[in-house]
Amino acid sequence: MEPIYIFLIILGVIGFFILIWVISSYNSLKSAKIKVNEAESGIDVALTKRFDVLTKMVDTVKGYAKHEKETLEKVIALRNSVHLNNASIKEKQDISNQMDEAMRAINVIVEQYPDLKANENFKQLQVSISDVEEHLQAARRVYNSNVSNYNHKVQLFPSNIIASMFHFEAQEFFIAEEYKRNDVEINF
Amino acid sequence: MICVVIKKKGEVTFICNRSRMEYSELINKLEQKRKVVVKRICFSIGFVALGLAIGWLINRDFGYAVGGIVGFIVAIVLISEGFDKYKKVFKNQFMPLVVNKTGLDLKYVHKQGIPKEMVISSRLFKKPDRYIKEDLMYGTLDGVNFMSSDVHMQDKRVTRDSKGRRRVRYDTFFRGRWFVYEFNKSFNGIIQVREEFFKSHPWGLKVEKIKLEDVEFNRKFNTYATNQHDAFYVLTPTLMENIKKLERKFPGSIYFSFIENQLHIAIYHSKDSFEPPVFSKLDESLINELVSDIVVLQEIVNELKLNRKIFK
Structure with a gap:
């Protein structure tokens, strides 16, 4: 066989393996990105639930609020203006932080009014918010775990070559406030 | 019955006001039964040896095997009979007392x-x-x-x-x-x-x-x-x-x-x-x-x- 054919066959084999590697790297990056997006939807669902329960809580404590009124009104306004689907992860983080602030304000009010603390409807909401908080924490951890896996693929050699070729970019983590990193344990 | 749990350097001790007599009587009873089992194990070893020896004296070709098997069966019957009695008292009388001693709300x-x-x-x-x-x-x-x-x-x-x-x-x-x-x-x-x-x-x-x-x-x-x-x-x-x-x-x-x-x-x-x-x-x-x-x-x-x- 002519040396040129041998050379072409070797080149073809190498080319074939490179193509397989490109396809599998691309698919691996794509599926990691899909997992990140799914996890982000999980955060949206958890934030929406938290918004809903928080709104009900604000409605219940509104009458008792004096100094904290502004913080609570801000949350209600936020609920009406924000579309979680279009928000970036940074914006979602800010929304979550504002909800934390509202939650703290509600805690202050509850401490001042024992009859509110004893209110059955409010007690039920407390149970719901605890569960919602747990789900949000889980959604945040799932998201960060998937982002970490995806970012590894985007930044480490050799998959970073494919990542830059097809414009896969590293994603931001969802960073919780320091006290939120621990398990949720809301004691009213 | 009131039990006090004392935890010291990882060790848990329970002090209860239940009649200590009840405990010591039962422990003594169990100890006797345990000793019977140990004795029977010793006797059993003797039975197997005796079986082997008698069998060997009767028939030197395969007599020791028959004697050994007979001795072994006697040993098994002897040990299991004694152990079953001992285990029964331990599980049915002693364990409920131990469970009580923990002071926990549980049944055994x-x-x-x-x-x-x-x-x-x-x-x-x-x-x-x-x-x-x-x-x-x-x-x-x-x-x-x-x-x-x-x-x-x-x-x-x-x-x-x-x-x-x-x-x-x-x-x-x-x-x-x-x-x-x-x-x-x-x-x-x-x-x-x-x-x-x-x-x-x-x-x-x-x-x-x-x-x-x-x-x-x-x-x-x-x-x-x-x-x-x-x-x-x-x-x-x-x-x-x-x-x-x-x-x-x-x-x-x-x-x-x-x-x-x-x-x-x-x-x-x-x-x-x-x-x-x-x-x-x-x-x-x-x-x-x-x-x-x-x-x-x-x-x-x-x-x-x-x-x-x-x-x-």
């Missing part, structure tokens, strides 16, 4: 165990062909319902020898202590945490392998769940820490299954719990050891914070 039934269907529902292991259970403990600890027993599961193996004869053999695939607790979180699906050298999957389920953020936890355990969110929802950083702590406490492999508001914990250590000692004396140290084995039930509730009920 020697000849019962966790139902087979409940164990199978955990999907930790396959359906056994032979299921043996004993030493059931059940009750409520800090408002958490629980059940615990020894579980022994075996697989039936049918083989044929070179002459075509059918032989049935039972292979053990789990032998140890099983715990079932009421779990305080609601979710659909299943989560399993398995400590094992060889990877094995939950039985008969479509699950995904979950990688949690705790590197040490991932190194020690294989985690499987029907979905990623449920696994992260149930396995919080604190729970993972406490599972690691619990794993250090128990020898053998430990398995966790969270399913239908239940937490199953299976400890595969190839031992029977709460068995009477034969060659060591029945004393306070043995009682304290038994008590510690029972107190583990409460320790699991505390370690895994199963009594935290803010979600219900």
